[in-house]
Every structure is written in C-alpha cells, then in structure tokens.
Amino acid sequence: MLDVSNLKVSYGAVQALHGVSLRVEKGQIVTLIGSNGAGKTTTLRAISGLLKCSADRVAFEGRELRGMPPHEIVRLGVAQAPEGRGIFANLSVNENLEMGAFIRNDVDRVRQDKKEVFELFPRLKERLAQNAGTLSGGEQQMLAIARALLTRPRLLLLDEPSLGLAPQIVQTIFKVIREINQAGTTILLVEQNAHMALKVAHRAYVLEVGRVAMEGDAKELAKSDQVRKAYLGGH
C-alpha cells in the first residue's frame, strides 16, 4: 500500500535520512521505532509532503506522492496525527473534529463517523464545545487521533501517540489503535514505547540515525537481543 524506497531528507546541511526504505501492506500495523533523533518524525513528514525529499519512490497505492502538496496527499487517503498532538488550541473540540473531516462532503457519514469516534473516546463527547487548548494532555492526544480518523484515511500515520501519557491512558490508546486497524485502516505507527508498539504491530522497522537498522516481523524483532537491549530496557 505504501512503498518508500531510498528516502533522503536534509535540513540545510544536516542530512536526517540517509536512504530509508519501508513498505506497509494493506490492513497491517507497521511500527517505526528508534531513539530520539533517529528520523522517525522526519520520515512521516516526508511521506505527508511536508518536507522536500529525494527518493527512488514514495508511492501510495501505486501513486507517486513526491512533489504533491500535503493537502492533496491527504485527499488520496493518507492522514497524519502529528507529533506533539498538534491540535488547534484556538478551536473548539468539535471544530477540531470538523477539521479532520475538512476534505469530506458526505455530511451524514461524517456524523456517523463522529458517533463511532465518540464510542472510542467518550471523554471527547462531553467536551465538544470546549476550547481544545484547555483539554488535558491525554485528551488532546485522543482528540488528535479522533481527528485523524474523521479524515477516513486508508493509511493513518501516527507519530508517538503515547508520548507523555499516563500508563493507563497509554493502554487505552493502544487498544484503540488495534480497534482502528481491525476496522480496516492501515497504520504506520511511530513510537518511543517500543514495548507496546511491537506488541500491536505486525511488522516493525528500527531506525538508527537516519537508516533502517533492522526490519521484520514485530514479534520476532521483540525477541531479538539487539532490540531488547536497545529499546526494551533489556527485559
């Protein structure tokens, strides 16, 4: 579904990605793990069209994404819940959700989808009229995911959805990620929390300073010594 080959990105003189290749098959959860500064966010931003990049291929369902502006890539079915939540703090919760559905004209379906989203995150429903900036960190994260879902993407890019959240909420978030996937959305999940990520994912890529260091079946990787030492705290 998503086929990235030899992706290179530079910030000025600093090269952040040195030829990253990855594939995401339809229906799967694929996770991208790695330490701080490895280039995970950069990879997602390049796929979404936010960064200038060079690559042999960045194809979604066979269509080349490079050179397309971000707002057109979204329309193809690739949504991203960006790092650091990225909600619109000056808009109400409801307006944030509406922004998620910005590209859609099927008002009735949107209403239906909102209902489903509220089942996943009942908390949001109680806070609809509230300014999104006043939500707690966890609620903002829920809102960011909910908003991305309302885009009705075929491929959802999630950038550290569990960042800075209490263990309880992290559990919920990962549960939701699995549910979203089971409902038919393909997911590319960037995570610091390698433990949880490897648990829900089908496949995994390990990124180290701008290169793919390892890749393979998520369960297999979770067992490998290297990954356990570096990312799972040696357990």
Next chain:
Amino acid sequence: MGDLLQTLITVISVGSLYALIALGYTMVYGILKFINFAHSDVVVIGAWTSFTTAAVLLPRLGVTPTEAPWWAAAGVLMLAMVVCGLVGFCVERFAYRPLRGAPRLNVLITAIGVSLFFQNFGQLKYEVLKPDGPGKPAMSLPFGAQPQGMPRLVGSRALNDATVSRGTLAGVDGAVVRLSEGVSLEERRQYSIRVTPAGAPRAIEAMVVAPAGRYEPGQDLRVGFMPAGAAPGSAYALVRSARVPIQLVDVAIVATAGLLMVLLQLLVYRTKFGMAMRAVSFNTTTASLMGVAVNRVISLTFVLGTSLAAAAGFLYSLKYVTLQQTAHQGWVLLGLKAFVAAVVGGIGNIQGAVLGGFLIAFVEQFGARYISSDLRDVYVFGVLILVLLLRPTGILGSTVREKV
C-alpha cells in the same frame, strides 16, 4: 451634553473606519505573523478608486453623482472592493509569497517597499478618459498628484432635523426671503430653509442667519446664500437643526462598516472556510495535514482584508471629501492609527481590532474636543505606549505563541 453626544457620534463613525482598516492588519498578522505595511495604501487606493468611479464613470453612465441613488453608491463601493481585493491578491502572490519562509526582516522590508511603491506610483498621471466637459475631472490611472473633491454620493444632511413650517416663497431678494407663513425662531438654534424650485428634482438649501424672534408672513428673513432657482411661488420648508445632528453620512458609514464586520464575523466563525482560516492561523503545517490548501486560504485572507480596506477608503472619502495625493501624511496617519488600533486590541484577534478601533477613536476625539485638538495624534500613540507597557499582547490578545 450636546457636545458630548456629538463627540460620541464622531467616535462611533471614525471608530468604525479604524476598525475596518485594523481588521486587515490583524487578519494578515493572524495568519502570516507579519505586519503588512502596505495595508494603509490599499485604503488610499480604495478611496481614489471610489473617486474615479463616482466623479468620472458615474456621469458617463448618465448618473449625476450628487443625485445618485443609493445603489449607485453601493456600486461604487463594490467596485472599489473588487479592485482592492485584486490588488491585495497580487501583492500577496507576487511580493510576499516568494518570501514565505524567508527571515522576518526581509518580508518587512518588502512590505515597506510595496507601500512606497503604491504611494509614489499613485501620483503618476495618465489620462485614460478626457474630461467630458469644462471643469470636469479626467479619468486618470493612477490618480495624479492633485487633491480632488469626492462627489457627495451621500448628501450632507442631518437625519433628525425638524420641519417647523412649510409654505411658498412670497419673495426672494438675494440674501433675503419672504415667507407665506409666520414663524418664530428660537434662541440658540440653527435654522435653514429648503426651497424646491418648480420642476426641480431636488431642494436647494440655505442657512437662516436672521436673529431669533417672531417673523410675520411677508416679513424679510435674512438667509446666507440662496442658490439660483428659488423664485416667488417656490415651495419651501423651514427646518430647525437638532441640537445633536445625526449626519446621514455618519449613519451610512456606521451601517456599512457594521454590516461588513458582522459578515466577516459570520464568515470567520460560522463557515468552513473561516474555520480553515483560524486553523491556518494557529498552525499552518497541521492545517495542511487536514487537507487545507494553505496558499488559497492566505490569498483569500489578503483579498478579504484589502476589500475591507477599500470599504474604509470609500467611506472615509464620503465623510472627508477632499482626497489628498497617495503619499500624503494624512493617509499615513490614518493607516498608523488603524495599526495602533489593531495592536492595542491585540494583533491577530478579530474582536480586538474592532475594540481597538473604537477605543482609539474615543481617545482621539475626546482628547481633541476636551483637551487640545493639536495633540490628537499624541493621545493615540500615548494609548499605544500605555497598552504595550501594561499588556504587551494587547487588550484581547493572547500570549504570543512561538510558531512551529
């Protein structure tokens, strides 16, 4: 009391002009985080476009500007808004967009350059249409360096004066009229007489300068200057001015500006486009991830801001009919005060711009009326300094957020 109310009326009228202009500064700042210093020049272009339309084009369409129906005035306004909207579009597209992502200072210098360009280019003169009669203005693009008089599209008359007596003129003798009815003129009130010559579409008006007292039918009543046309037998109305006259032009200004501001408010807070605009102003990148075509939103923001500026220019020229050349300091001050209004209200905040507009007008007008008229500009900048000291983000502004 009368003075106070009169000053308040001016505050509301001038304040809505400041507010209209301030909105343009604030909207562009809200989205691009920079001050469009060329904004005030768009106001000037709006005023001069209105003049060109009203003084040159309307007569060629067979409409006498001073007798124009309201829809002709509305047409002049629309055209000015369209022209300035286009100017705003081009300025953004060709001057600012290539600098997106460049250091702030570069953009700022460019804005000043655009402003200087408009101020000087506007003074060039190239006659597109010759005058269609002696004493009539030519159509010049740009507008030339000579001041021009804006035709009074909205008559200079008060809405709340009272007709005290009607009749037919018994006699006219230069600055003296004799009336068919007896009248009593009260102390300390102003009277005027409106005469409609037979067959004329409109009344002509003269001030009554006779002292207060009782005037019997046929007795001499001194007036200022009675325009030609009045003759014995013409119908007249003797009118007493209100203690606090409400000028039609002020009502037109407040109504038009108010309508535009309400429409803007609805657009920004009740439509999908407005929501996208607010989203872009919070975070351009995230908005684009939602599928918002950011460049289009920015273009439209400029078009909106500059067409409001055009409306302000049009309305300003209705009230202050002498149009100065495009680089005149009067225009510069007008723009600066509106900018101060935007900052005082909290730049980037739409309600703040409106609030700031009225606040600045209040301080300026009351200071000018009750302290000293020479210092009117000082009050405005005094408020700016005060607000910046006490609340650097402006009255309704939120803390400045670093752009990501």
